[in-house]
Amino acid sequence: MNKKVREPFFITRTINLILGIIILVLMALVLLNIGNREVFKMLIFTLAAVENFIGATISFSEQKRVRGNVYAIVCALFLIIALILAVRYFVFV
Numbered sequence: 001m002n003k004k005v006r007e008p009f010f011i012t013r014t015i016n017l018i019l020g021i022i023i024l025v026l027m028a029l030v031l032l033n034i035g036n037r038e039v040f041k042m043l044i045f046t047l048a049a050v051e052n053f054i055g056a057t058i059s060f061s062e063q064k065r066v067r068g069n070v071y072a073i074v075c076a077l078f079l080i081i082a083l084i085l086a087v088r089y090f091v092f093v
Helices: 010-031 037-061 065-090
Strands: none
Touching: 010 037, 037 065
């Protein structure tokens, strides 16, 4: 019997972990007031939307519909906030 069971979504979960680390770094930059805060805020919400989209896709693939729907709703909320921040930054400069 093979005891090494491979995780089917190992690469996508690793990408999700990397996105989470990038979000934490961007939050630290916003808190320390380094660089352009508005762009960093917009990137935080955009990357959070991508991260939740990946989570929703994995959950739906594993037949976990409730968790997938929660991830999808949170993804939509983060995407709407990111779009509002982008419009406010690029249109109303």
